[in-house]
Amino acid sequence: MGVVVSLEEGKKERASIMPLVDLTRHDMSRVNELILSKAGSNVELIPEIANHLISSGGKRLRPMITLAAAQMFGYDGDGHVKLATSVEFMHTATLLHDDVVDESGLRRGKATARMIWGNQASVLVGDYLLGQAFRMMVDVGSLKALDILSTAASVIAEGEVMQLSAAKNLETTEDEYLAVIKAKTAALFSAAAEVGPVIANTSRAEQAALRSYGANLGLAFQLIDDALDYGGDAKDLGKNVGDDFREGKVTLPVILSYRRGTPDERRFWKQAIEENRSDDAALERAVGLMARYGAIADTIGRARQFGEIATDALAPLKETPQKAALLEVVEFCISRVS
Known part of the structure; x- marks a missing residue:
């Protein structure tokens, strides 16, 4: 169709999450067992819907970060497995909601749960998974870890409402948009990273380092997703390219293009986003305007800045295989478009 800008040209050899995968492989097998156990219920619809999304092929990046963050400080209990599972359940519940x-009709190429079982069932199963997540947090017995993750759950919900309030609003500023993704995406990355050193009883400085790492990684991750929606690969994105545009989402590339455009171009954006005139021809014009005003490049540039902050946050910590793997995760997230 010729509707997307290729981001493939000039790609270097990609960074990889495989070091993180290898370091957490044993613990992730325990997490996966716990996921299957805790997603079970005598109410047949609950495991059916939960497993539909859980088995859909996500990278499980957030729970792996929790595991690695605990490992890097020598934690040797099993609380990190329960907290990692809690993090994954929180993420899954957020996706359902x-x-x-x-x-949305598709997620990672599969029909969403709401398309198969309906909105009510999807919301209620998401609530069930949140309940199971909190039960596991309590089992761990760390009030601070419980506080961190429960606060994140509240912040994520606030972010959802903020996004709803800003839906299709082209007057949304960059700062307002960053506040939304800080709540919706970065909060869980931050909590996932911080609870590891917390249960390992590390210093406040070390906990703060992982908190900052997670928050800035989450911002970078979301901004790269925003860029990929207008010029990436569905396998990198976990959804179809152009979905954000078709759904009328006001993401950073749209915000920058709208603000930098002529009055005629701003009228186009209002028709496309606010009036749902978002067919393939409109998508092609949108991508062309983003290229003209450097909106994709600037979005990637913002992501790189947050990635650098995430990297710097870990700089004072001692060198471990887990630290090296977490640093490579930052490069991996950015390299999806580099």
Whole structure:
């Protein structure tokens, strides 16, 4: 169709999450067992819907970060497995709720749960998974870890409402948009990273380092997703290219293009986003305007800045295989478009 800008040209050899995968492989097998156990229920619909999304092929990046962050400080209990599972359940619940709010039809190439079982069932199963997540947090017995993750759950919900309030609003500023993704995406990355050193009883400085790492990694991760929606590969994105545009989402590339455009171009954006005139021809014009005003490049540039902050946050910590793997995760997230 010729509707997307290729981001493949000039790609270097990619960074990889395989060091993180290898370091957490044993613990992740325990997490996966716990996921299957805790997603079970005598209510047949609950495991059916939960497993539909859990088995859909996500990287499980957030729970792996929790595991590695605990390992790097020598933690030798099993609380990190329960907390990592809690993090994954929180993420899964958020996806179920997101798809309802966004009226999404596909996720990672599969029909969303709401398309198969309906909105009500999707929301309620998401709530069930959140409940199971909190039960596991309590089992760990760390009030601070419980506080961190429960606060993140509240912040994520606030971010959902903020996004709903800003939906299709082209007057959204960059600062307002960053506040939304800080709540919706970065909060869980931050909590996932911080609870590892917390249960390992590390210093406040070390906990703060992982908190900052996670928050800035989350911002970088989301901004790269925003860029990929207008010129990436569906396998990198976990959804179809152009989905954000078709759903009328106001993401950073749209915000920058709208603000930098002529009055005629701003009218186009209003028609496309606010009036749902978002067919393939409109998508092609949108991508062309983003290229003209450097919106994709600047979005990637913002992501790189947050990635650098995440990297710097870990700089004072001692060198371990886990630290090296977490640093490579930053490069991996950015390299999806580099």
